Amino acid sequence: MNLKTKSCATFFLLIMILYLISCKKQIPDAAIFLVNNCFQCHYPENTREIAPSFPEIKATYMNKYQEEQDFTVAMLGYIQDPKPETMLDQTWQNRYGVMPKFAYKKEDLEEAVKLIYKTDFNSPEWKATHQKILKQNKELNPDKPFSELSKEIADKAKAELGKNLLNAIQSKGTLGAISFCNEKAISLTEEISEKLGYKLKRVSDKPRNPLNEANTEEKQIIEIFKIQLKAGQSFKTITRESWELKQGFYPIVTNQMCLQCHGVVGKNISALTYSKIQELYPKDKAIGYEENEIRGLWVVEK
Numbered sequence: 001m002n003l004k005t006k007s008c009a010t011f012f013l014l015i016m017i018l019y020l021i022s023c024k025k026q027i028p029d030a031a032i033f034l035v036n037n038c039f040q041c042h043y044p045e046n047t048r049e050i051a052p053s054f055p056e057i058k059a060t061y062m063n064k065y066q067e068e069q070d071f072t073v074a075m076l077g078y079i080q081d082p083k084p085e086t087m088l089d090q091t092w093q094n095r096y097g098v099m100p101k102f103a104y105k106k107e108d109l110e111e112a113v114k115l116i117y118k119t120d121f122n123s124p125e126w127k128a129t130h131q132k133i134l135k136q137n138k139e140l141n142p143d144k145p146f147s148e149l150s151k152e153i154a155d156k157a158k159a160e161l162g163k164n165l166l167n168a169i170q171s172k173g174t175l176g177a178i179s180f181c182n183e184k185a186i187s188l189t190e191e192i193s194e195k196l197g198y199k200l201k202r203v204s205d206k207p208r209n210p211l212n213e214a215n216t217e218e219k220q221i222i223e224i225f226k227i228q229l230k231a232g233q234s235f236k237t238i239t240r241e242s243w244e245l246k247q248g249f250y251p252i253v254t255n256q257m258c259l260q261c262h263g264v265v266g267k268n269i270s271a272l273t274y275s276k277i278q279e280l281y282p283k284d285k286a287i288g289y290e291e292n293e294i295r296g297l298w299v300v301e302k
């Protein structure tokens, strides 16, 4: 090989590498956020319809708000505080109930809403991106740092549990859904994380199932999250890594949907529901919650 062909080959190699890097970067973070946190309900696979689809929601918003600024402000406002009165299409309430309020980071939501405005969810480009993310999801990238990977697992578990709960409540009513608020409801996330050697558990300082009682250290972490929530801060990720054990702790926050089983008896929890709960969990402590309180922790362990 002479010098010219050599430098030519190096040049092409460089172009190839640059091309590969740019391919990897093509999927915007907001798209991954949307698929991992919103699509469980808004684009459910293998289950019945749980929420209006994004194309339907987008069309409804576009009808009222043509300007990007108005569109994003209105949508962001709703997601941060979903209420029947402010629902844009009132028929959604009878069809689906109200979207549960989740503690998302504001910056993540802003990017997600911008993406909703820009994206044609029926376009081949979006469909390709969606498939890519789903594929990546099936094989959580084990090279990512533990703090990122464990957060991804906790996010997925949260959305998956939310979806399965809402689905169960919509189709079977609160009583029928009681058996769903257990770990079986997150089998998909568990399956993926187990493949990577991760363990996922839910613990609480006021457990319903005594097996889910937080240990002393977990209770301290719950107190830290309570303080952060009270101070109106966004939650700081808490991870701990020693060479034999890595742990990530993520808060579980209540929303309106939880109160029918974890709220105040007589006010949010019906007598019938509560008698069923007591029958199954005679030592139940998990009542008396209001919206936006720390209900417990996801603990991701490796």
Ligand code: HEC
Pocket: 034, 037, 038, 039, 040, 041, 042, 050, 051, 052, 057, 075, 078, 079, 082, 083, 086, 087, 088, 089, 092, 093, 096, 097, 098, 099, 100, 104, 112, 159, 162, 163, 166
């Ligand atoms: C646990 C299921 C669930 C998850 C997860 C979920 N949603 Fe929803 N969403 C619903 C349901 C049900 C409705 C329909 C009732 C309503 O409008 O509140 C809805 C409605 C909406 C609406 C219409 C608002 C309006 O004016 O009525 C928007 C916008 C929306 N969701 C965005 C999102 C985004 C963005 C995410 C992810 C960050 C998300 N949702 C995650 C269940 C969910």
Ligand code: HEC
Pocket: 100, 162, 165, 174, 175, 177, 178, 179, 181, 182, 183, 202, 203, 204, 206, 207, 208, 209, 210, 212, 252, 253, 254, 255, 257, 258, 259, 260, 261, 262, 286, 295, 296, 297
């Ligand atoms: C339909 C009734 C129902 C609803 C709605 C419900 N839960 Fe539960 N929850 C239960 C039951 C039953 C258990 C006990 C599961 C078990 O045996 O592990 C439980 C357990 C839990 C636990 C594990 C710790 C413990 O107390 O045993 C957490 C955390 C939790 N729920 C959070 C929530 C959150 C957050 C919501 C709302 C997004 C919610 N739940 C909605 C019935 C419900």
